[in-house]
Amino acid sequence: MQHMTANMIEPKQSDTNAIVPAISEPVLRVRNLEVTYYTDLGRAKALDDVSFTLEAGQKLGMVGESGSGKSTLALAMMRMIKPPGRIEGGSVFVGDTELMGLSEAGMRNARLNKIAYIPQGAMNSLNPVIRIGAQMVDAIKAHLPGESRAAINDRCVHALRSVDLDPGVFHMYAHELSGGMKQRVCIAIGILLEPGVIIADEPTSALDVVTQRQVMETIDRVQDQIGAAVILIGHDMGLMAQFVDKVAVMYAGRLVEVSTVREIFTDPKHPYARALISSLPNLDNKGVFQGIPGLAPSLLRIPGGCAFNPRCPNVMDVCKAVRPDVLTLEDGRRVACHLFDAEAAHDQSA
């Protein structure tokens, strides 16, 4: 266990320096996070020993198939897992605050203030009978009870401006806005209190390409303004290529690879990441369809050893027996696959 934990913690000298010039202390540290759903059919481990760090201004893409635990991870970080789900262990630091140890009231305050979550289909979560402005004011009042009316209004107008919406939207109802505008309202609410971490769960899945680009460019700009770290959850690798600095690949509740976006596109390590990359449509390979064979495992019956072994083209005997640890390779990349056992061992002895 000792040995494993050492591996889980990401080395500080990660090679993302090239992308984010000013490297500060990590704004987000997730350690050994575990979530289990207790269902009638048995225990489903939705999140298994997930650890990663993120620096201010960094953008992390969290990819994986449906049911791989992406949204569970977001909910766990917000401490919004509902029964029969339970957070079994682990810690989430935003700056110096450890979220898992906070009281319920403390956590309520931390949400939106330190860590904001834009859920999937957020645009449908706006209250249809309350004006946009009132919903924004509500959010501020809950966190900053002493704030003057003028200051609250300022904050709202500022947030709307920074997502490229007319301040007149303040007085409008949700039905008067288009899908893209509603999504931007949700982003505006998310940044009202300038949180250190923003989690966006498939923020553009219901939007067409042009609106999608507008929304992503909005998130990009807003992030620059407030210097937050962003986690973008999704399964569209195209969007990841355009938007994020780092990609984390999830499979059956575990992180199987964490690499920079360039590394994952040019030299994916984990066989699942490789399959994911080669299934992508591109301009050069017209008419070539290469899906990933097999189906994602049910979390109730995760295969022994490596969860990917029944679908893996490189499967070895050891994969069926021993669950691979998350190895840190020489270049700082993290991979959970036995193919790299030798490489990682060599690095450690060197």
Next chain:
Amino acid sequence: MTNLLELRNVSKVYTRGLTHSNPTIALRETSLTLKDDEPTILTVAGESGSGKTTLAMLLLGFIDPTMGEILYKGRNIRSLTGSERMAYRREVQAVFQDPFAVFNPFYTVDHLLTVPIRRFKLAKSKAEARDRMEEALTAVGLRPEDVLGRFPHQLSGGQRQRINVARALLLRPRLLIADEPVSMVDASLRANILETLRNLQRDYGVSIIYITHDLTTAYHIAKSIVVLYRGGVMEAGDVDSVIKSPQHPYTQLLVDSIPWPNLDQRWGEHAIIARESGLHDPGACPFMPRCPKAMDICRNRPPLFQITPHQAAACYLHDKLPSVDAERLSELLPA
């Protein structure tokens, strides 16, 4: 040579209230022909509100056109009766966007497949019906023993969507209308479903109208493309030319906004002019309010200008080129 399905100057206008004020033109004077003997895959692309689903509903006979007519094998689909109507219903099939919403959760998959067999009297015995079902499921890459007898909630999104394709295939259709069939499916499963669709066209001679806003998948599956914006055809032609060298500013914006999974192919630098929700002059080019190259002449709706034998764009930037009669749109589309 007979035409399988033909749209002649079809318009669909939605009006509001008793006074029929503020009509919304969902589809404007569109002509399109699908030939019986040349199975093809045609993409209809456009953003939300471009009229692409209206087109699907019209082709399926779910709504009636406000103007113009839709002919199935030379007969107006509104006047079809008896066996002709049955044949049309059988030969024109649909696959819809949401594989989670189209199943009745109380029935097993078998039910979904046996109903059309009974309705169209496709099999003489239970054993033959079973054979037909297994054949259709195998054709879409499913193992019959994996899905038959199971309930929808026991299946993944990709499996459900393939069952929908299998259901359509069971009826030996001539035309499949696929309205955003992969937008709700995981990226890793998209490839499988698109391949299934392409094989249908290749191996079974089924024409496919692939309706989408995703130009990436359109490029991979289709031979030709029609780009709609606010009910009007902006650009049409061979899918390679349209996506690799778009000529209409709207198509350029669409292509520019594709998030290609390629680090060296970034989103364009052009700023996007947001769509205005207000009314615009129905006589003008519909894209004019957002067009970076709008000119005075754009106040009159442009005709299609022919750029190559297999590409045309409705934009005055190309007004030196010969214009194409909108009714001859299909001649631009390679089979």
